[in-house]
Amino acid sequence: MEIRTDFLIIGSGIAGLSFALKVVPFGTVALVTKKEVMDSSTNLAQGGIASVFGQNDSFDLHIKDTLVAGDGLCNKDVAALVVKDGPTRIHELIEWGVQFNLSPADATKGSNITRAFDLGREGGHSHNRIVHAHDMTGQEVERALIERIRSHDQITLFEDHIAIDLITYSTRMKRGLITTTHEDFCCGAYVLDRKNNQVKTFAAKATLLATGGAGKVYLYTSNPDIATGDGIAMAYRAGATIANLEFVQFHPTCLYHPEAKNFLISEAVRGEGANLIDARGNPFMQNYDSQKELACRDIVARAIDTELKKSGDDCVYLDIRHRDSEFIKQRFPNLYAKCLSYGIDMTTDPVPIVPAAHYMCGGVVTDMSGRTDIHRLYAIGETACSGLHGANRLASNSLLEALVYADRAARQTIKEVQSIAEDEVPALAAWDEVGTSDSDEMIMVSHSWDEIRRFMWNYVGIVRSDKRLERAARRIEIIQREIRDYYWNFKVVPDLIELRNIAMVAELIIKCALHRKESRGLHYNILYPQRDDQRWLKDTVIRRSYLG
Ligand code: SIN
Numbered sequence: 280m281e282i283r284t285d286f287l288i289i290g291s292g293i294a295g296l297s298f299a300l301k302v303v304p305f306g307t308v309a310l311v312t313k314k315e316v317m318d319s320s321t322n323l324a325q326g327g328i329a330s331v332f333g334q335n336d337s338f339d340l341h342i343k344d345t346l347v348a349g350d351g352l353c354n355k356d357v358a359a360l361v362v363k364d365g366p367t368r369i370h371e372l373i374e375w376g377v378q379f380n381l382s383p384a385d386a387t388k389g390s391n392i393t394r395a396f397d398l399g400r401e402g403g404h405s406h407n408r409i410v411h412a413h414d415m416t417g418q419e420v421e422r423a424l425i426e427r428i429r430s431h432d433q434i435t436l437f438e439d440h441i442a443i444d445l446i447t448y449s450t451r452m453k454r455g456l457i458t459t460t461h462e463d464f465c466c467g468a469y470v471l472d473r474k475n476n477q478v479k480t481f482a483a484k485a486t487l488l489a490t491g492g493a494g495k496v497y498l499y500t501s502n503p504d505i506a507t508g509d510g511i512a513m514a515y516r517a518g519a520t521i522a523n524l525e526f527v528q529f530h531p532t533c534l535y536h537p538e539a540k541n542f543l544i545s546e547a548v549r550g551e552g553a554n555l556i557d558a559r560g561n562p563f564m565q566n567y568d569s570q571k572e573l574a575c576r577d578i579v580a581r582a583i584d585t586e587l588k589k590s591g592d593d594c595v596y597l598d599i600r601h602r603d604s605e606f607i608k609q610r611f612p613n614l615y616a617k618c619l620s621y622g623i624d625m626t627t628d629p630v631p632i633v634p635a636a637h638y639m640c641g642g643v644v645t646d647m648s649g650r651t652d653i654h655r656l657y658a659i660g661e662t663a664c665s666g667l668h669g670a671n672r673l674a675s676n677s678l679l680e681a682l683v684y685a686d687r688a689a690r691q692t693i694k695e696v697q698s699i700a701e702d703e704v705p706a707l708a709a710w711d712e713v714g715t716s717d718s719d720e721m722i723m724v725s726h727s728w729d730e731i732r733r734f735m736w737n738y739v740g741i742v743r744s745d746k747r748l749e750r751a752a753r754r755i756e757i758i759q760r761e762i763r764d765y766y767w768n769f770k771v772v773p774d775l776i777e778l779r780n781i782a783m784v785a786e787l788i789i790k791c792a793l794h795r796k797e798s799r800g801l802h803y804n805i806l807y808p809q810r811d812d813q814r815w816l817k818d819t820v821i822r823r824s825y826l827g
Contacts, residue, residue: 280479281707284309284435285696287467287483289442289510292319293417294660294681295489296424299434300375301689306696308434309481311470313441313505313773316425320491320502320661321678324417325545325613327379327409328682329675330365332396336406338362345676348403348575349669350800351816352523357647357666361676361683368682369410376423379410400550401674403575407550409675414545414611417678441773442509443469443478445486445517446707447653464654465517469710473773478710484699485655485692488514488643489681492661493784495777497636498736501530501543507777508784510662514643515783519651520822522664523641524784525791526801528672529741530637531555531579534630535594536621544597544614544632546674549573551610553599555583556629558592577671577801580634584741587633596629634741638677640668640801641791644820649688655699657692659684664818670800718769724778727758731778731785739789743804748793755786791819794826 285306288295299308312318331341341362346353373379380397399409412419428434447463467481490510494502515521532549534542549555549572554562567582568574574582583595599607604626608615611625618625643651643658645665651658659665660681667680718724734754738747762782766775797811798804820827 280477281482281709282309282479283482283704285484286692287311287481287486288489289468289487290319290489290491290660290662291316292321292489292491292660292681293420293424293678294685295487296421296428297682298487298489298659298685298689300424300427300431301686302693303431303433305693306433306484309437309483310428310434311437311440311442311468311481313439313509315438316428316436317421318503318505319421320506321417321681322421323501323503323541323543324678325414325543326401326547326675327399327411327416328365328369328678329401329404329408329673330369330410330679331362331408332366332410333398333406333408336408340405341365341408344403344405345667345673346669348671348673350671350810351812352669352800352818354666354669360647361667361680364683364686365679368679368686372420372423372682375427377412377420379412399547400573401546402549402570402573402579403673409547409550411547414547414613420678437470437472439473440470440479441473441776442490442513443471443771443776445513445656446480447517448705463518465656466704467707468513471771471773471776478712478771480707480709482704482707484696484704485657487649487688487692488656488658488662489660490662492639493781494636494638496732496735496781496785496788497527497740498732499533499633499635501533501541501635501637503541507780508639509777509780510658511639511642511787512780512783514651514653514656514658515787515823517653517656518823519653519656520644520820521642521787522644522818522820523670523791524639524788524821525795525819526640526668526670527636527788528576528638528640528801529580529634531576531583531634532597532632533635534618534621535633536623536631539621541635542617543637544630545611546576548597548599548611548614551599552602553597555579556596556598557586557590558596563595575671576674577803580741581803583634594631594633597632598629599625600627600629638672640664640670640672641819645684647687648691649684650691655695657688659688670802712770715768715770718772718775721774723761723765724774727762727782728774728778731755731758731781735785735788739785739792741803743792743802745793745804745806748789751789752793755782755789758782759786787821790826791821794819
């Protein structure tokens with residue numbers, strides 16, 4: 280079955296949804312998402328969106344904080360454009376129906392647009408600048424955007440559709456035989472309709488990757504199950520350039536509880552004064568950074584990792600008991616309720632936490648309009664490497680980046696799509712599964728999933744060494760070989776598609792991490808503990824047959 284569309288969007292987080300709303304007046308839109316439309320990392324985002332609204336704040340200060348966090352690798356022009364566009368994009372969200380918290384003094388007067396926001400604080404920020412909707416900002420944004428998406432007839436939503444591979448013009452129309460050069464252009468994707476077990480061909484004038492991150496590459500992650508690096512893996516296989524995958528951000532504070540899966544305790548809790556303490560009740564952040572609990576994430580996550588290794592404890596604790604209990608319940612209703620459901624009362628108990636994989640600072644390399652180096656293929660949000668985050672993302676800059684780049688990519692694709700005639704989208708071959716049969720050994724798939732996530736956590740985590748990375752490299756090579764054999768012989772199923780992607784991204788993370796012989800931002804190697812600007816003040820760039 281072939282579906283022809285002007286704009287193909289893969290992913291339904293803030294990046295994909297806001298892009299869809301921008302391009303819909305200019306053509307047909309197919310929005311493909313793996314599970315339900317709400318299943319995205321955006322939906323779990325608690326903290327908020329960083330932007331300059333505070334009285335003593337300025338664009339220059341926000342840019343400076345972004346660059347300091349990025350540890351020398353941010354693109355300064357990108358940082359300036361993202362920061363300066365922030366207020367406009369946030370006002371646009373309000374026009375689309377998003378309700379942010381207002382400062383208590385202003386909560387009862389004026390229109391939403393002119394009132395002052397209740398601005399939160401997070402690590403690495405010199406000022407309060409986090410615009411938020413209680414502790415459920417992403418959920419509120421998704422709610423409003425989806426409501427608008429559903430009101431447009433021109434947008435067709437394909438839920439339970441999982442993209443397998445991009446289709447580029449020189450594809451020999453047979454699975455796996457993608458032979459791209461940089462003159463190629465992207466003309467859509469093969470997508471598995473998981474309910475009907477059918478692979479559909481999507482032919483598009485412009486294709487946008489907005490598939491989010493790849494936290495599921497790691498055993499412990501704050502990410503939802505859909506975060507399997509699909510966009511990065513598909514773009515790499517199609518020949519696009521990828522960068523900086525060694526910079527995996529570990530969020531310092533995920534709930535540690537046997538029944539809690541992926542539950543983040545927002546950095547905003549530390550922004551409201553919570554302290555980190557060890558099992559004996561001793562604070563420790565003063566030993567690591569003068570900003571203590573509000574140091575950048577890489578520093579806090581490494582500090583916790585060091586404390587846990589020293590003490591042999593399973594977790595440390597986040598302690599906000601000194602704040603008024605009504606304030607805690609009102610500011611963090613979601614966190615309070617969730618912790619309580621596990622028997623932890625944030626107002627009277629310290630909350631057990633551990634770091635977990637949270638955000639990919641690297642991704643598919645794009646220009647300032649979200650263009651990749653394959654024509655007609657765009658990438659925005661966590662999937663992309665725009666140059667904003669450098670070696671470490673500043674808290675709450677991610678939703679901001681996604682919004683700004685959705686706007687910029689939309690402007691560019693609209694121009695491009697309008698210049699492409701109908702007959703310039705080639706006829707595409709249907710998915711070919713000749714010679715494949717139903718899998719008889721799903722155990723291979725589930726075992727490889729487990730193995731990858733475990734050795735990535737143990738060998739390619741917060742603290743790395745060449746020895747551990749080489750061990751991981753040897754393991755991923757074997758698993759990749761097994762996956763390739765398996766993939767050729769059996770019909771595709773969602774778990775296999777995702778396994779192929781997490782294995783691909785794991786391999787790329789390992790290669791990038793082995794390549795960088797220094798420590799910078801989120802990449803820490805005990806053999807090279809210092810930052811080395813003379814040799815490594817540059818991105819790690821990787822594409823098929825190239826690493827440099
Ligand atoms: C958080 O609420 O701590 C997450 C915000 C972010 O990842 O920027």
